[in-house]
Amino acid sequence: MNCCGFTLGKMNCVVFGIVLSLVLEVTYVSTSGFLWNLPKPNILLILTDDQDVVLHGLTPMHNVQQLIGSMGVTFSNAFASSPICCPSRASILSGMYAHNHRTVNNSLSGGCYGSYWRKKVEPKVLPVVMQQSGYDTFFAGKYLNEYSGRNVPPGWREFHGLQGNSRYYNYSLNENGRMNSYSDRYLTDLITEKTIAFLEERKVGMRPFFAMIAPPAPHAPFTPAPRHRNAFAGLKTPRTANFNVISGNLDKHWLVAFSQKMSTRLVSTLDVYYQKRWESLLAVDEMVGSIVNSLNQTGELDNTYIIFTSDNGYHLGQFAQPFDKRQPYETDIRVPFLVRGPNVPKKSIVSAPISLIDLVPTIYEWTGIIPRGNEDGISFHAYLMNPKYNPLFDRGFHREILIQHWGEGNDQTFNYQCPWKKSDGLSECTLDADCHCQDSRNNTYACIRHFRFGTNKLYCEFQDHEQFVEAYDLDEDPYQMENLGYEMLPIERALYSLALHNLTTCVGSSCRIVNL
Structure with a gap:
């Protein structure tokens, strides 16, 4: 019976597997190539x-x-x-x-x-x-x-x-x-x-x-x-x-x-x-x-x-x-x-x-x-x-990090002390903030924080009736004062939107293969 490249009897193969699992508990090789031993x-x-x-x-x-x-x-x-x-x-x-x-x-x-x-x-x-x-x-x-x-x-x-x-x-x-x-x-x-x-x-x-x-x-x-x-x-x-x-x-x-x-x-x-x-x-x-x-x-x-x-x-x-x-x-x-x-x-x-x-x-x-x-x-x-x-100077490097938020705003989050209506869908409206509201049901979005050689950007899509878009070049605009979302070339915006769709539906390893 073949067992990890060795020809062993059935019982010996079982024993071999148990021993191998124990060995892996005490000695392993990291993905960086270092051999690590106990103590963990x-x-x-x-x-x-x-x-x-x-x-x-x-x-x-x-x-x-x-x-x-x-x-x-x-x-x-x-x-x-x-x-x-x-x-x-x-x-x-x-x-x-x-x-x-x-x-x-x-x-x-x-x-x-x-x-x-x-x-x-x-x-x-x-x-x-x-x-x-x-x-x-x-x-x-x-x-x-x-x-x-x-x-x-x-x-x-x-x-x-x-x-x-x-x-x-x-x-x-x-x-x-x-x-x-x-x-x-x-x-x-x-x-x-x-x-x-x-x-x-x-x-x-x-x-x-x-x-x-x-x-x-x-x-x-x-x-x-x-x-x-x-x-x-x-x-x-x-x-x-x-x-x-x-x-x-x-x-x-x-x-x-x-x-x-x-x-x-x-x-x-x-x-x-x-x-x-x-x-x-x-x-x-x-x-x-x-x-x-x-x-x-x-x-x-x-x-x-x-x-x-x-x-x-x-x-x-x-x-x-x-x-x-x-x-x-x-x-x-x-x-x-x-x-x-x-x-x-x-x-x-x-x-x-x-x-x-x-x-x-x-x-x-x-x-x-x-x-x-x-x-x-x-x-x-x-x-x-x-x-x-420094991966940001590596032309082969890229990283796309997903940022997500689901906004809240309902009858339970309504503050009657503030001059808004329940139908406004607002949340986190407090008197010490002069009733400025910190969240709303249409404050729901997904963003890509995008890094690669020459790129340091944020691209966001909001789930509201406007399907609002925000995008920023953080190297040129670190305080995010100028929204570039409506100035992007259609092909660039489409690529970001596709990547965002892939990230918001990814599971496990598929979250790591998005490449802009």
Whole structure:
């Protein structure tokens, strides 16, 4: 009987297969060509909530910059596949675009911790695969916005999951199936305490771990720890070239074109929020310092990949949109992304474009796990290990990253305190934003963030009655002030539209063969 090229008896072939599978567990060859042996690396993912990078959201985080960035690689072109919390987190956990995991917004009706996720996707997500591959697993912080109840999501041996959306005080955690409520414990500090306890309780020679740490900062209500209040007193949100700029009907899609110029009072509110966002991140920065110090003391630091990123970006005042995400612009889709770990070059900047859906295949490569075949992203390990290579100067390189959002606007999102009608289909209209609305049912779009030699573009199509199109050349127009969507040659626009159709229907490997 032929068995992998060897002629063996039937029983011997079975034994051979078992032995081979065991060998593959301890010795494997990465796609980069390196032979890796035990011990397998630890993986520690730190995921902040709504942290921008375009508006300098990393600036207050000295530990992150020094202990991760300076000791590893910073990716300068990292993107969320959906600029909103729950779909993006579902993509991080599954490695899938939103049209495949079907979590399309932050509501239960939009699939956030809905039945499709729980029954079809969650049983196969990253922590499940890591646990099945022999990893100890740990989670602390915000899971998915609509997560609630005593059920511990599959794949986590130790779980401290926030019930619902981010908050800093007066919250409940599901801790390994037991509900615990906290009123005056600052959540970021509690997450730090739980994480350090997990790291310090580990024994020498224990199996490797996968830990996911998800603090609430700098998500609204932007509450800093008491010790950090007024640490950045007087700080103002950046007055970017597109700050408080209103757009004509031909410049931007309906929701943004609908915006009115922000008042002086509202601009002052944005300054306060920007200051508090920075201050709320200081406790996360201290967390990073504590985690690195703990790993160093236990001797596991050199064998641990530490990834620091956010689920999406954030805007404050760009195009007169007060404070939120949900838009296809650079403020909302770009995220901080820093990595340190075994053999990762230090003090390096990598310009290769990556998406948060690339985390799953990369972690599989680091740990020698065979991909499951349903991953929409690609491993960025080769870029990580060769930061001097700039793919944007390689005439053969291309990358097309899909950005998706499904707008909300219905009777449940209507705010009677604002002067709009239910039929307007608006959402996220709040008094502190002077009733500027941050979302609408026609704010539904799909975009391609396109990179290749001489190309750095964004192309978007909106599902509204106008079938509105936006396109930008980011090299020439980094603030996205000039919509080129209606100036493109018909053939160019048709090619982008076809590529967008292919991406929005892709599954697994077909998401990686779109070529513009």
